[in-house]
Amino acid sequence: MAYVTKATTKGGRNGRAMLDDGGLALAMALPKELGGAGDGHNPEQLFALGYSSCFGQALLVLGKKHGIDAQVAKVTCEVTLNTDGGFSLSAELKVSVPGADKAKVQALVEEAHTVCPYSKATKGNMPVKLTVV
Numbered sequence: 001m002a003y004v005t006k007a008t009t010k011g012g013r014n015g016r017a018m019l020d021d022g023g024l025a026l027a028m029a030l031p032k033e034l035g036g037a038g039d040g041h042n043p044e045q046l047f048a049l050g051y052s053s054c055f056g057q058a059l060l061v062l063g064k065k066h067g068i069d070a071q072v073a074k075v076t077c078e079v080t081l082n083t084d085g086g087f088s089l090s091a092e093l094k095v096s097v098p099g100a101d102k103a104k105v106q107a108l109v110e111e112a113h114t115v116c117p118y119s120k121a122t123k124g125n126m127p128v129k130l131t132v133v
Contacts (some may be wrong), residue, residue: 009092018038034081044079044089051118055093058112058119066108073097091122092129105132 006020008017009028014036018025028043030036056075063070081087093113097105109130113119122128 005037014040017041017046034083044081045070047089048077048079048091050094051091051116052078053098054118055095055116058116059095059097059108062108062111066104066111068097068100068104070097070108072099088126090129092125092131094131094133096133102132 007017009015009017011028011086013028013030016025017028026046027037027040030042031042031044032038052075055077056070058072059068059070059073059075063073074096078092078094079130080090081092093109095105095109097108109132113128113130119128
């Protein structure tokens with residue numbers, strides 16, 4: 001085992017979420033789009049932050065192999081909470097690498113999707129679209 005973290009939430013989507021080590025605590029709130037006040041954070045936002053960061057690290061690990069300076073890569077993760085027929089998630093990862101060949105970036109993105117822990121966790125569980133911009 002390399003790393004373990006724990007978080008605890010009280011009050012669900014309208015409560016408070018905190019890391020057990022006290023390093024981060026957030027007010028949670030149902031988004032306005034779902035009838036809430038929207039005056040806090042929600043799980044989809046946190047998932048988007050984590051996935052974009054994790055995927056960016058996968059790009060950094062593989063960038064040299066693909067001849068790409070992944071230090072300048074920008075990863076945007078758009079997470080959608082779908083409410084049709086029950087609740088489910090979908091995501092789109094938008095990757096840009098200024099000055100890099102788009103075909104090389106596409107190959108890098110596809111390989112990063114095979115090593116990123118978030119990509120592995122979502123594989124077969126939710127749709128994830130990869131877009132090179």
